[in-house]
Structure formats: structure tokens, C-alpha cells
Amino acid sequence: xxxxxxxxxxxxxxxxxxxxxxxxxxxxxxxxxxxxxxxxxxxxxxxxxxxxxxxxxxxxxxxxxxxxxxxxxxxxxxxxxxxxxxxxxxxxxxxxxxxxxxxxxxxxxxxxxxxxxxxxxxxxx
Ligand code: HEC
Numbered sequence: 001x002x003x004x005x006x007x008x009x010x011x012x013x014x015x016x017x018x019x020x021x022x023x024x025x026x027x028x029x030x031x032x033x034x035x036x037x038x039x040x041x042x043x044x045x046x047x048x049x050x051x052x053x054x055x056x057x058x059x060x061x062x063x064x065x066x067x068x069x070x071x072x073x074x075x076x077x078x079x080x081x082x083x084x085x086x087x088x089x090x091x092x093x094x095x096x097x098x099x100x101x102x103x104x105x106x107x108x109x110x111x112x113x114x115x116x117x118x119x120x121x122x123x124x125x
Contacts, residue, residue, distance in 0.1 A: 033115020036108050045099075046071050050121035066099070075120040080113040087113070 034051065037043065047055045050072035074083070085091040087102040087109060102109055 033111045033118075036104060036112045037115065040102070040104060040108075040112070042112075048072050048119060050119065070123075071116060072119055072121045073123055075117045076122070078117065080110070080117040083116050084109050084113040 034053075037048070037053070043053050043056050045055065045068035047053055047070045049070050055068075078086075082091055086093075086098050089097045089101050091097075102112075104112070
């Protein structure tokens with residue numbers, strides 16, 4: 001009996017560590033921009049439908065009176081350089097700056113801007 005419990009423990013531990021390792025690998029890879037997008041709660045206003053990211057109303061975050069666009073096709077119009085500036089309120093759309101200034105560091109800003117530039121899914125109409 002003890003032997004069975006022990007071997008079950010080994011199997012369990014192996015499975016858990018395998019899952020953890022594969023998740024760490026994903027987080028380090030190209031999913032970085034997505035992680036920052038979610039960490040910075042951009043999804044409290046914006047969806048990226050093509051990436052399976054819906055708008056999620058976050059408690060304590062103000063709701064936007066304007067209509068924040070879905071960002072699935074952003075890269076068809078904007079490049080990473082423009083996006084980074086816009087997120088730092090150094091660029092505007094029709095004279096209007098982004099409602100939120102980016103709060104992460106320089107590396108995060110670059111990663112999220114490149115991630116958003118890579119969003120080139122044409123909306124289905
Ligand atoms: C409080 C709501 C809110 C949050 C939070 C927010 N945004 Fe926005 N965002 C908007 C609105 C509203 C617009 C449209 C502004 C306009 O058209 O003048 C916009 C526009 C944009 C655009 C330009 C889209 C275009 O059509 O070119 C980008 C890119 C963008 N947001 C990225 C982000 C990122 C990245 C984050 C997280 C760091 C974020 N936003 C967080 C409300 C928000």
C-alpha cells in the first residue's frame with residue numbers, strides 16, 4: 001500500500017512540474033506582449049477578439065465613456081513606433097491623446113507595442 005501511494009506521489013509531482021515548465025516557456029516566448037496587455041488591464045477597455053481576449057470590466061477601473069476599439073487589426077494601420085508614442089501620450093488620434101498613460105517600463109512598452117503591431121486580423125464583415 002505504501003508503495004502505491006509513493007509511486008502515485010511521484011507521478012503527480014512529475015505531472016505538476018511538467019505543466020509548470022511548459023507554462024513558463026509560453027510566458028517567456030511570444031506571449032509576453034499579451035501578458036503585459038492583460039497585466040496592464042488594457043482589456044478593461046479593449047478587446048483583441050482575434051486573440052480571444054474579450055473586454056473584461058475590472059472592478060475599481062472606471063468605465064470609458066468613449067468606445068475603445070477592438071485591436072485585432074491594429075497592425076494594419078499602425079506600427080510599433082507610433083503605438084509606443086501614443087501609449088506615452090506623445091501621439092494623438094484626431095487631436096485626442098490616449099485616455100491612459102502606459103505605466104510599465106521601457107522594455108514592456110516595446111514588447112506590447114510590437115505585440116500590437118503584429119495584430120493584423122482583418123475584421124469579418
Ligand atoms: C479607460 C479605458 C482604456 C484603457 C484602460 C486603455 N485604453 Fe486604449 N483606447 C481607449 C479609447 C477610448 C481609445 C480611442 C481613442 C480615440 O479614438 O481618440 C483607445 C485607443 C487605443 C489605441 C489606438 C487604436 C487605433 O484605432 O489606432 C491603442 C493602440 C490603444 N488604445 C492601446 C491600449 C493599450 C495597449 C492599453 C493598455 C496599456 C490601453 N489601450 C488601455 C481606452 C482605453
